[in-house]
Amino acid sequence: MEERTPRVTEVEHHGINPIPPAEQTSRPRDLFRLAFGGANTFATIILGTLPIAFGLGFWQAASATAAGVLIGALVLAPMALFGPVTRTNNAVSSGAHFGVVGRCVGSFLSLLTAITFFAISVWVSGDAVTGAARRLLGIDGGQVLRAVSYGVIALAVLVVCIYGYRFMLLVNRVAVVLGTAIMLLGIAAYGGRFDPDFAGTGTYALGEFWPTWILAALTAMANPISFGAFLGDWSRYIPATHSRRSLLAAPLLAQMATLLPFGFGLTTATLVTDAGDYITGLTAISPLWYVIPLIVVALIGGLSTGTTALYGTGLDFSSIFTRLSRVQATVLVGSLAVVFIFVGNFALDMVSSINAFATLIVLCTSPWMVIMMIGYWTRRGFYDVADLQVFNEGRKGGRYWFSRGVNWRAMGAWVPATGAGLLTANTPMIAGPLRDIAGGVDVSMVCTLATAAVLYPLLITLFPEPHEVFGPEGPRAVRTKLPNAAFAPLDGANAAFAPLSGTNVALGSSSAAASGSDGVQPDAGRS
Template identity: 25%
Template sequence: MSETATSGSGLEQTRRLGVETTGIEIIEESERTARPRDLFWPWFAANVSVFGISYGSFVLGFGISFVQAVVVTVVGIVVSFALCGVIAIAGKRGSAPTMVLSRAAFGVNGQKVPGVVSWLVSIGWETFLAILAVLATATIFDQLGWSGGTTTQVVATIVVALLIVSASVAGYHVIMRMQSVLTWITGLATIVYVVLTLDEIEWSAVSAIPDGSVQQMVGALVMVMTGFGLGWINIAADWSRYQHRDAPGAAIVGWNTFGGAVAPVLLVVFGLLLAGSSDELSAGIVADPIGTLGTLLPTWFLVPFLLAAILALVSGAVLGIYSSGLTLLSLGVRIPRPAAAFVDGVILTLGTIWVVFFAEDFLGPFQSFLITLGVPLAAWAGIMIADIALRKSDYDDEALFDPAGRYGSVDVTSLATMVGASVLGWGLVVNNFATDATWNNWQGFLIEPLGLGTYVDDPAGPYWEGPWAYANLGVLLALVLGFGVTFVARRAKVRRQES
């Protein structure tokens, strides 16, 4: 069966079997029944997590005041999810997964380069969420005075893996129903958490935090954008491909942005108030986010808090694993979509087991690797957004699967732009885990030549000095370069393709 073959009765099979059989093929017209407001549920459920409260400590860690941190939080979260909304327009126009639609910009075969990056990012971050869920279970059990040892971690790993893998294998329609339920559960638990911890806020301490520099605000802004919207941008069209082709683009962007941003904005601002009230609490959150947040709660609410935290993390991981399975298919792996999701779920499970039970020095290097991939992902996002902005009509369905079609096999301009923007971007970011991931200390090679900072090779651990060193300008540079070069250099080519 060809890659472009439609599922025929995909929706009927889903209703009968409970498993979505549609893979990366174009969604049939009869199945495009979703409405823009339906996008609210998956994005809200995946981001209404108490883990978002911990970002308050991360943002203040850049040395900025509460007011500056609020500005950075609102701008970073809203803008980054709005960019996801722009990518989601492609899903409505083409009714195919994000990495298939990206073939219009990179070519049918050229797309495999950003496809591999996207697959690694999705697998990596969702494994990280699963790890947090398992470790949070052990921490909360310790606080309850129950066993938080190996047995607890084994059971937690099995439960978390089963939840993530089973939902991802079931597919779009089951996930959408699941997310609408999780939204209420996690949302209610989060509200209760906020009410129970309001008395921990000391406004005098929060308001006394001094202002930071513009450079520190930029660094916090990049961190917020990367941790929220940009972390989802490579899968944004996967959740809009069931939208009717006549759905307004503004509505797609609006509901995507509202669903993704509303909870994180409120949660991070509350986290700023908590972290700004206590240096001890702020330091603890950095070391153990969910466990430290749990120390503020009465014993009777620890179990509901744990369940809500796990379900929220699982909710985010489900979206990622479902999409990573679609990306795997777009790379040419010829297996059914449920099997692809299962394969990625197994990889996630093995990664979680390795980190939780065996690895002695893995989490730091692992996070460093994922942050490194964020630069080429930002470059891809800039290219994709520019390509969407340049196109005035829907995608040519057949050409997305035909190297001899109008999109071609390899778009040299897009690939060169992505590589160039990534290299320059890596030159302006630093390795935040310099001691744990010394193999990644080559990053930031443009900082000293441009006078933006100085590398200090201290025996206790290398670090950077200078106002711009930790601003991580490379992510923004890669995003802007990807967009700017593509918008200018490929304008004529896109016009020819659409004619």
């Protein structure tokens, strides 16, 4: 079939329905551009300033940031594997493990992340414009100018999201090159003032060094983890013929490259008077020749981060509220996010708000990702494209119906894992009753990942999943229930797909073949 690449100015008509193979024309490098472009922005710069705002010295903050980004990138990378096979986004793909109704967990996580990072991008861009106007023109528009700036930037983000994937890819291509160049130019702007021996304020956000260092690492980790629900939005346009290595490398390298904007924020935060009011302080100390490039980074970055966050949530909501098209759902979610932006910035403390949402993103999304990865491994990358769309199309049944559309095994691991993280969290705004279990050190990330990594395999071992969810090669390292003789794929013509191995192999209904008489299918034994 001839490949067709839609025009950039053509409004994308695909929602979460499977992308036709003929339109899977992207490459892993496009995934890199989107993942890096969406993070090579002022939103990431702001996250980079927070360790300094928490009271850490430069090298302390740098080590916490590097650790958070590296761990988060390693957790994130496997989430790029689903889209090329399922040809839909990761929230819908999660229906294979959480059930086609239970996959609404992924939609909730997408909404949480979208509102947070859309808000950060608009806040930062609007404040940069306001600060630059004060510096260049000597005018102080106050809250009115800020409100107008927020509104204009939010509207621009909505327009890009409405046009869809191709337009967003163009914006991120620009953001990668322009943002990188201007941040590197910052060496000339601030290099003479920077002191690597900056020791911090001496007052730690959590009272002691290690709890505050862990808080800084978790804050940095929120950036790569936040992409977990969104990688499938973009990787679904990549053919499954690409190797798993290239798909894993794209988001991993993209997140490691974000050490540039993290480093920019970390370095410049040591120069401003109040790291908690970073944008105002940065525009005040910037050379006049660098103010306009700074505005460009803020505006382009605001578009890049805002669109990568908002685009995916529009997809999800159009699948949950089926009367809404992708465009209508995007406008609805965007409008709700704008309300949050104004309330959060004018009525709440921005740094505390960002920290609270970053903590929620990490603790809620990371166990969901762990369950997805374990499921991918035990299923050998086998997914039925048609049956994943059951809930979105108002139908019932199929391989992933489980119990009323919910796989209680995955849900039974995600809820306790998230709960364990929240109970042990120790941040300024989210402090669980077990926060002192490790002497005040925040062990919430360890608890949430460990709980999911132990509980989900235990549950699918003690209570085997239906045979029908596995491919013809059978499961890996787990057993299955006796196959249901009445089961048949909902759409035999649009069959399941094998794991990424260089080819995309169509499968029929043979996955419902009979198994042993004990009612449990043993592991096929293949690696």
